[in-house]
Amino acid sequence: MGNVEISEITRQFTRDDGLSVQAIGGVSLSIADDEFVSFVGPSGCGKTTLLRIIAGLDQATSGSVLVDGNQISGPSPRVGMVFQEYSLFPWRNILDNVAFGPEMRGLSKVKRYELARKYISLVGLNQFEKSYPYELSGGMRQRVAIARALANDPDLLLMDEPFGALDAQTRNKMQxxxxxxxxxSKKTILFVTHSVDEAVFLSDRIVVxxxxxxxxxxVVKVTIPRPRDRTAPEFGNLRRDVLGLIEEQSRQAND
Structure with a gap:
């Protein structure tokens, strides 16, 4: 499971000087089970704010988010989130970092370590479960963060620029x-990125x-078969189309 219904979400902030800022102006979208959807757009367009609302980490001014028919009104085990910053506990080794969520849910030590090892294996870090975050590369730490999110068995995985701090080669490998x-894992993934190339490589649909x-x-449907070749003409054509949509929006905003 992992279908999402986003209905007329708005978000308004009040600045310190008392002025109101409208961050999101009415977003509605349906996302199917197991779908990979990326969000792109100019800086400040509300991508991360929308993701935080879906995660239950922020409250919409109006509108609703349903995951598998259940309304999200706060953090939920149905929804996992991976941030650009790895957010790992430096005092815990990799096994204990990944086991943290199951531990908070009250699972026994045997069960939570069983789950942690399953997801550490899934991200290819079996040999590093006794290592600490400072001993790992950036890409490895981000894989641990993904494993930790998956260990809670969420229906929906949200990812906010998770590879933005990585070098180009590591970023392509992580994709x-x-x-x-x-x-x-058969999870639904919502992915925020500033990279159109990344969105085209990863996604079933791209939300501009x-x-x-x-x-x-x-909303652009990506029909290029996987695995995708970044040098293929159809890849380049779609990347240009999406970039054109973003640039058109930026021009209109500046007019």
Whole structure:
């Protein structure tokens, strides 16, 4: 399971000077089970704010989010989130980091370590379960963060620029590894990125958002078969189309 219904979400902030800022201006979207959907758009268009609302980490001003028919009103074990910052506990080794969620849910030590080892294996880090975060590369730490999110067995996995801090080679490698993990875990993934190339490589659909207040400008279906070749003409054509949509929105916002 992992279908999502986003209905007329708005989010308004009040600044310190008392002025109101509309971050999201009415977003509605249906997402199917096991779908991989990326969100792209100009900086400040509300991508991360929308993801935080779906995660239950922020409250919408109006509208609703349903995951498998259940309304999200706060953090939920149905929804896992991976941030750009790895957010690992430096005092816990990898096994204990991944076991943290099951531990908080009250699972026995045997069961939570069993689950942790399952997901550590899924992300290919079996030999590093006794290592500490500082001993791992950035890409490895991000794989631990993904394993920790999956260990709670969420229906929905949210990812906010998870590879943004990585070098280009590691980032491309992590994208391929994420697709492999997604194929084996059968989770619905919502992915925020500033990289159109990354969105085209990963996604079933790409949601293009407008400048603030963020609205859905277009939803682009990616029909290129996987595994995708970044040098193929159809890949380049789709990347240009999506970039054109973003640039058009930016021009209109500046007019």
């Amino acid at each position: 391929s590894e994420l697709l492999d993990i997604w194929g084996r 958002m407008s400048p603030r207040p963020g609205k859905i400008r277009s």
